[in-house]
Amino acid sequence: MTAATVAEPTSRPAARSPQVLRWLGAYTASTLGDSVYYLALSWAAVSSGSPAQAGLVMTVAAVPRALLMLVGGVLADRLGPRRVVIASDAVRCLSALGLAAILFLASPGLWVLAAVAVVFGTVDALFLPAVGALPPRIADRDQLARVQGMRGLAYRMGAVLGSPLGGLAVALGGSATAFTVAGVLFALSLPLLCALKLRPLPTEERTDGTALRDLVDGLRYLRRHRVLGPLMIVVLLADLGFVGPLNVGLALLAQQRGWGASGIGWILFGFGAGAGAASLLLTVCGRVPRAGAVSGWTMVLGALSVGALAHVPLLPAAVGVALSVGLLAGLSGALCNALVQTECDPAYLGxxxxxxSLCSLGFAPLTFPLTGAAIGLWGAGPVFAVSAGVCALSGAYVLLVPALRKAELPRS
Incomplete structure (x- = not known):
């Protein structure tokens, strides 16, 4: 049985579906909590140790997240994504509030912060696959593109509002207050998640083997799928070429141009505004004709904008280029996510x-130190050009693989 047979005959618009709105509210609260938590953790780490030690605390979460991501996907499919997401947010809530209580009562060492970071990294490995597997269980197949657009808007709102909220909490009461705010936000997601009612999977699609067998079965399904297998290569290439310049290259570029920290903020604002506009477009339209081909061309054009960032001397022009990067990369990313949702059998979606998630959040961040070292040796121009070439390669791959180029989203 394919994913297409799960959709109901009459679809309800995603924006008017109580199920989708509950999920969206929970996801927004959780994203805000994440943003506040990471700001509070970085501030507490910097206040308690050296910059190198603070960097180590922020990095330790990436290890369990990368190692356990595939296990999280198996659990999402075996136990159901709703249960895994509820458990994840409950653990994050208790961890944040517990750390807040410790900070109110004492001044713990960095090892306490590192331990909480490891817990969050482990929970992320379970949460990310599960939250990605929820939409097809609460929305009709022809509404999944809109749901991905709504998810993108919620993520951008969490990123934009979460950091100022965390900064205000730190200013008013220190890291302990910020961790309390994060815990409360995670708690707000729980009643909304508990109210969700998922569509059951057909009996023959339920996982009934061992966890290892389920993992192998899922990887085999992915390898054999004519769209999803190649799409994972696209995701990996796009993020390998993109995240280094955005997360490391911008800071070094702003330092070289004399734009300062405020310049980085304006460039990131331009990127966020473009990505938010792309999510809004998908939310309103619900469907982009020839989604596969459009995603390929937007990746190629976005790669040109990434390469151009290193050659823009003025900050306003750099903000404009960053806006185009966000718009094009945001649209291609949202379309890829929507294709994953609509092409994948829900039984394998976790x-x-x-x-x-492993391709984008596990492997791609490994380019951070390489990007920084390369810019130090050869300058921003050549490194941004190579990164742009990798991004362009992902788009070219989409256009050269017939199954990807011809992939379509279902009609609303």
């Missing part, structure tokens, strides 16, 4: 989402 495992497929885990592989996709």
């Amino acid at each position: 495992r497929v989402s885990a592989v996709s």
Whole structure:
């Protein structure tokens, strides 16, 4: 049985679906909590140790997240994504509030912060595949593109509002207050998640083997799928070429140009505004004709904008280029996510989402130190050009693989 047979005959618009709105509210609260938590953790780490030690605390979460991501996908498919997401947010809530209580009563060492970071990294490995597997269980197949657009808007709102909220909490009461705010936000997601009612999977699609067998079965399903297998290569290439310049290259570029920290903020604002506009477009339209081909061309054009960032001397022009990067990369990313949602059998979506998250959040951040070292040796121009070439390669791959180029989203 394919994913297409799960959709109901009459679809309800995603924006008017109580199920989708509950999920969206929970996801927004959780994203805000994440943003506040990471700001509070970085501030507490910097206040308690050296910059190198603070960097180590912020990095330790990436290890369990990368190692356990595939396990999280198996659990999402075996136990159901709703249960995994509820458990994840409950653990994050208790961890944040527990750390807040410790900070109110004492001044713990960095090892306490590192331990909490490891817990959050482990929970992220379970949460990300599960949250990616929820939409097809609460929305009709022809509404999944809109749901991905709504998810993108919620993520951008969490990123934009979460950091100022965390900064205000730190200013008013220190890291302990910020961790309390994060815990409360995670708690707000729980009643909304508990109210969700998922569509059951057909009996023959339920996982009934061992966890290892389920993992192998999911990887085999992904490898054999004519769209999803190649799409994972696209996700990996796009993020390998993109995240280094955005997360490391911009800071070094702003330092060289004399734009300062405020310049980085304006460039990131331009990127966020463009990505938010792309999510809004998908939310309103619900469907982009020839989604596969459009995603390929937007990746190629976005790669040109990434390469151009290193050659823009003035800050306003750099903000404009960053806006185009956000718009094009945001649209291609949202279309890829929507294709994953609509092409994948819901019984395998947790495992497929885990592989996709591993490609973007597990492997791609490994380019951070390489990007920084390369810019120090050769300058920003050549490094941004190579990164742009990798991004362009992902788009070219989409256009050269017939199954990807011809992939379509279902009609609303």
